[in-house]
Amino acid sequence: MTSVAPLHVESASPRWSPRRFVMCRPDYFDVTYSINPWMNPAEPVDRSRAIEQWELLRTIYADYGHTVEVVPGVPGLPDMVFAANGGLIIGERAISARFTHPERAAEGPAYHRWFARLGLSGLVAAAEVNEGEGDFLLVGDRLLAGMGFRSSPSAHAEVSRHFGLPVVSLELVDPRFYHLDTVLLPLGGRTIAYYPPAFSQASRAILAELYPDAITATEADAVVLGLNGVCDGHTVFLSSRATDLHEALCVRGYHPVGIEMSELLKAGGSVKCCTLEIHDR
Numbered sequence: 001m002t003s004v005a006p007l008h009v010e011s012a013s014p015r016w017s018p019r020r021f022v023m024c025r026p027d028y029f030d031v032t033y034s035i036n037p038w039m040n041p042a043e044p045v046d047r048s049r050a051i052e053q054w055e056l057l058r059t060i061y062a063d064y065g066h067t068v069e070v071v072p073g074v075p076g077l078p079d080m081v082f083a084a085n086g087g088l089i090i091g092e093r094a095i096s097a098r099f100t101h102p103e104r105a106a107e108g109p110a111y112h113r114w115f116a117r118l119g120l121s122g123l124v125a126a127a128e129v130n131e132g133e134g135d136f137l138l139v140g141d142r143l144l145a146g147m148g149f150r151s152s153p154s155a156h157a158e159v160s161r162h163f164g165l166p167v168v169s170l171e172l173v174d175p176r177f178y179h180l181d182t183v184l185l186p187l188g189g190r191t192i193a194y195y196p197p198a199f200s201q202a203s204r205a206i207l208a209e210l211y212p213d214a215i216t217a218t219e220a221d222a223v224v225l226g227l228n229g230v231c232d233g234h235t236v237f238l239s240s241r242a243t244d245l246h247e248a249l250c251v252r253g254y255h256p257v258g259i260e261m262s263e264l265l266k267a268g269g270s271v272k273c274c275t276l277e278i279h280d281r
Ligand code: ARG
Pocket: 035, 036, 039, 079, 082, 084, 085, 104, 133, 134, 135, 179, 181, 182, 267, 268, 269, 270, 272, 273, 274
């Protein structure tokens, strides 16, 4: 088990800011169906280990000065631990998810009910297929949005209208990387890390133009879902297995903190999938 790294919050770069995260404890986590190439129902899942890994992630967030709010899991919804997919919350506006696969459909209303308790003035349920922060990532003043496997192009338009923000649509082409957050990691609002081969040629050209100083991840890091991380402006929380990315982040002055997420990886998820951010603007 990875131990908690020493804290440097007070000496962190000025870009650091405290975050508000939503997580769902994997009390009902399992792999009972397969909706992505990572999921093999024949391979056993150690739920208590999944809970341990999840608890460590939650503790680390708190140790680094972030708030974590916990959504109760629902029996029969084994993927609900992946809170990032529950929707998108920016300031007073929020949208709850509408899932692609029937196996996850009931998670949309479950997250919607929980969001309703936040008392936001602009909460709606998605009309189009929308898998939340799995496919919609806020980078500065724009949203990057994935399509090809889950969230639909019409969801991109719906999100842009609802939040009043520009949305850049990006096409995913490799089924192992079915959500945008499996291959693209926002780094503090100005730049990103990403894995170019997961995108269509046209989308790669867009990303290269928007983020000329981006970190491009290696295949070794992509295949352990190393890009499925969370950055608070200074510290980057990510899989401990993504060793090239750890090094590249250090070179750029970020502080990577590695977490072992082996059990959640069996469902195709890692750190970011378990984390929905309540963006304060
Ligand atoms: N088993 C889940 C699915 O295929 C994993 C979701 C991972 N979440 C994410 N934000 N990428 O839908």
